[in-house]
Amino acid sequence: MNENVIEINHLSKFYGKQRGIEDVTFSIKQGEIFGFIGPNGAGKSTTIRTLLALIHPSSGNATIFGKDCIHGAPVIAQEVGYLPSETFFYENMKVRDLLKYAETLYKKDCSQRIAELTSRLNLDTSRKIRDLSFGNKKKVGIVAGLLHSPKLLILDEPTSGLDPLMQQTFFEILREENQKGVTILFSSHILSEVQKMCNRIAILKEGKVISLENINDMRSNAYKKILLNMEETPNNRVFEMEGITNYEQNKTQISFMFKGDVNELLDRIRAKRLVDILIEEPSLEEIFMHYYE
């Protein structure tokens, strides 16, 4: 059961001279929820669009279900659900007709699934696409991506435009799908939602995968951001130990990032007189910043 659903080998894409992605290699196992994270323009969408055969790679290749993602595209597509970051549909169609059209394209009876999903997402199918808000269009996209019960879901920044309640429903649906054995590839620039959902993540920077991490490992050796407020202004650098980065000292204020044994750190801190201490999860920017140095 631990077969690789997606295998990407040295995939590169250049738009003329402009870099899209460069030498991306990773694989996703069956049943995994895989996060794909990076700032805008890092190449998340380029990778996803190559997997979907919307664009052709400059070099390297990728397989989905063991088939080449370009040549096998029509066969693969039958089992893949895709939710683009911005959903667009035929504007003058009604939601109902659009979903019906999607259904005929899959040559599959999905009416029950459509009914179930639209009611869960609270989607009015009698309205025209043109009249829908961004969030409601996103819902149509979700239904259109899930209606044929695919074995692999590819989601490109799926939560943008959804309100928090809807996000929750959406994540619930994803978890249920995952429990049925559906593999999910999930791109985002919001670390918290990736942390919530994913087993493993790949971090992209300027078109390259700079880190592949297991979420649990990442948590256990995650960076902590530490802010200390000292009683007195120290004369020299107070903390000098392994695992400290981004050290900054400004009068009584000390801030740094820490990765390592917290006990050791706490022992060191205990030796000092403090007014205040703040230990927090670094924000995505700070994590990125760290990886991006």
Added chain:
Amino acid sequence: MGILRFEMKQYKNSIIVWALALSMLVIFMLQIFAGMIPEDTSSMALALEGNAMMEALGMSVENFLSPLGMFGFLSSFLMLAVAIHATNLGLSIITKEHMQNTADFLMTKPYSRKQIFFSKMATAFCAIFIIAVAYFIGALLAVVIATGGNFDMGLFMLLYLAFPLIQIIFLLFGVLIGVIISRVDSTLPVSIGVSFGLYIIGMFSSVVNSDFARYFSPFKYFNNNYIMANVRYESSYLILYLILLILSALISYEIYIKKDIKMVL
């Protein structure tokens, strides 16, 4: 089949309007023009001799004054209209997925690019076929009324067939432009520009009597005077037509299959 049916539904209204409009136009206009030809054509022939307008249209006076010749003359005007329509159809059927950003939706479904391309081409051919059939009925009716049924069917067919042939080549021109540019904000100005431009080149070739200029205007590949005199098409232009047809189709197909779908912006 799914795509074909869906696309046909989208173009249904435009097909009906074009089919009706063109068939009605040819019926009524031929009666009006044929009615203006007097019993004795000699004075009219004299008046029109050396007329610059007639020259530009590449129409001999003698042909102009016969019902079938008149049909050919009117048909050459309507061909401009239908060329604009066909170009626009080819252009829009390819580019609309990009402009509406629905390419992501369609291309991630279990259909190969090849199947999508052929479905779209099949839709476009169905559309122009319906219009061509409607025009055929209108034209036949018009000629029967004007001549009282006394006319050369073979000659009529040759004059008529230039109409669908123009439709097909301009459809493929539209498709070719569509696959190359893919994001066209407004398809109609491009279609009008292409069709009208080639039409003007055709007129120019008639005025300066240049066979070289004629090669650049498909409108002039099927010269009415030649057809009226020889009851066949000029083989050199027919061959050129077929080459252009096959080339546009092949190049469009090749580009369409390989083209990257640009990110939605």
